[in-house]
Amino acid sequence: MIDTLNQEPYDCIVIGGGIHGVGVLHDLASRGICRTLLLEKNTLGSGTSSKSTKLIHGGLRYLKNPWDIPLVYEGLQERALLLKLAPDLCSPLEFLFPVFKGAGMPAWMVRTGLFMYDFLAGSENIKKHRSVASSEATQMIPGLDTSRMRKIFSFWDGQTDDLALTRLVANSATSLGAKIKTKTSVQKILKKEGCWQVKTEDGSHFTAKTVVNAAGPWADKVLKSADLSPIYEGVNIRGSHLLIEDLGLKAGVFLQSPPQKGRPNRILFLLPWHGKTMIGTTEAPQSSPDECAMSEEECAYMIECINYYIHRDFTVADIEQQFAGMRWLARQPGKSMNKTSRKHKITTHKNAESPLFTIYGGKLTAYRKLCEEVGSKVAKKLGVTKLSGTKSQENWDLNSDYKAAIEGRFEKLRQGLL
Numbered sequence: 001m002i003d004t005l006n007q008e009p010y011d012c013i014v015i016g017g018g019i020h021g022v023g024v025l026h027d028l029a030s031r032g033i034c035r036t037l038l039l040e041k042n043t044l045g046s047g048t049s050s051k052s053t054k055l056i057h058g059g060l061r062y063l064k065n066p067w068d069i070p071l072v073y074e075g076l077q078e079r080a081l082l083l084k085l086a087p088d089l090c091s092p093l094e095f096l097f098p099v100f101k102g103a104g105m106p107a108w109m110v111r112t113g114l115f116m117y118d119f120l121a122g123s124e125n126i127k128k129h130r131s132v133a134s135s136e137a138t139q140m141i142p143g144l145d146t147s148r149m150r151k152i153f154s155f156w157d158g159q160t161d162d163l164a165l166t167r168l169v170a171n172s173a174t175s176l177g178a179k180i181k182t183k184t185s186v187q188k189i190l191k192k193e194g195c196w197q198v199k200t201e202d203g204s205h206f207t208a209k210t211v212v213n214a215a216g217p218w219a220d221k222v223l224k225s226a227d228l229s230p231i232y233e234g235v236n237i238r239g240s241h242l243l244i245e246d247l248g249l250k251a252g253v254f255l256q257s258p259p260q261k262g263r264p265n266r267i268l269f270l271l272p273w274h275g276k277t278m279i280g281t282t283e284a285p286q287s288s289p290d291e292c293a294m295s296e297e298e299c300a301y302m303i304e305c306i307n308y309y310i311h312r313d314f315t316v317a318d319i320e321q322q323f324a325g326m327r328w329l330a331r332q333p334g335k336s337m338n339k340t341s342r343k344h345k346i347t348t349h350k351n352a353e354s355p356l357f358t359i360y361g362g363k364l365t366a367y368r369k370l371c372e373e374v375g376s377k378v379a380k381k382l383g384v385t386k387l388s389g390t391k392s393q394e395n396w397d398l399n400s401d402y403k404a405a406i407e408g409r410f411e412k413l414r415q416g417l418l
Ligand SMILES: Cc1cc2nc3c(=O)[nH]c(=O)nc-3n(C[C@H](O)[C@H](O)[C@H](O)COP(=O)(O)OP(=O)(O)OC[C@H]3O[C@@H](n4cnc5c(N)ncnc54)[C@H](O)[C@@H]3O)c2cc1C
Pocket: 015, 016, 017, 018, 019, 020, 021, 039, 040, 041, 042, 043, 044, 045, 046, 047, 048, 049, 050, 051, 052, 053, 054, 055, 056, 057, 184, 185, 186, 187, 214, 215, 216, 217, 218, 219, 222, 237, 238, 239, 240, 281, 324, 325, 326, 327, 359, 361, 362, 363, 364, 365, 366
């Protein structure tokens, strides 16, 4: 039963049930702050948090940007933690990184990056990188075209199911006493007597001492509904994925886009996933979060990549599923889209003493750390000194039915329900 108007204010209302929204709720609950309510307009994880590449990783490719090294380090530490905290859902996966003649980075650069990746993972590393013979590589990646291959490396990262992870974190929060209301869209946020009053589409009103805007790509809209001006310019970048028949991959594949004049070198992944092969992701500007869909160019580009590296001749007719999601990043002045840092930002708007925090950016892998940062800010405002307990498995509801979230996932995708 959810309290409405005239009740004592909630300690915190969280808007958005993606990984960051449920993560903040879980963090607060693990500190004993349970007079909390999460409002999600659709179903949990239905936004970006079911459209990611599903990697639990430091982000090897971000090592190209020296300013993102701390981000890679943080991702690797959180990778190690998630593999321990939720081993049924987050598991290590071997990756092959083939280096081809004329495509992207040379072998020495890749090897340097892999040394650094191992170094940053420290004692929590899964396994160190190594060189792989082409005969072994073709066993692990059936059909791999080795004729133009210079070198092939193996390294390790993690893989999950983003939707199930979001459900697991949500269930962990509610098992500690937090409340969640789905199918409830926030329409308006008003300042009322030193608190925030949150009005929803179904006519309910909720008051809170603090609000966390975790609406991801919709966060600007939420700020607008509170008559607040965004502190950063949010940039939406679309990333699309294709699912094709199972290619029998025994490892993930880290591919550099085939050489083409005038096209930036990008990284794509080929991954085994739920009995299919997934390829992604792209990067394209996206204006409206409600109209996020893969373009024909992105589709053609991904098919070109598979056919360039694998001895097959795939066409659009071979695509079984597709999905697209949005990264919502804080724009850095003077930087191009793919040079904009993935480092998250948290901004604060105040109504008297009551803060409204907005989350920009972030990664599935490092969601726990980001949410701990937000949780600390909320706890400080509420005068709660207990620290976050999300690193401790006893605060996780690992027996809950979180895997049910992914039943019928492909059908839901087909019907546009995810
Ligand atoms: C293509 C792509 C691939 C990625 N791959 C990886 C990866 O492999 N590994 C990794 O670590 N990270 C990855 N990421 C990043 C990661 O997926 C995101 O950082 C993360 O999912 C964002 O979660 P979120 O909770 O901020 O947003 P979302 O998941 O989008 O959640 C926001 C929620 O707010 C709800 N909402 C919006 N407006 C309202 C409203 N008015 N009222 C109520 N609810 C509302 C929405 O319905 C939505 O559910 C990827 C991102 C993209 C785009």
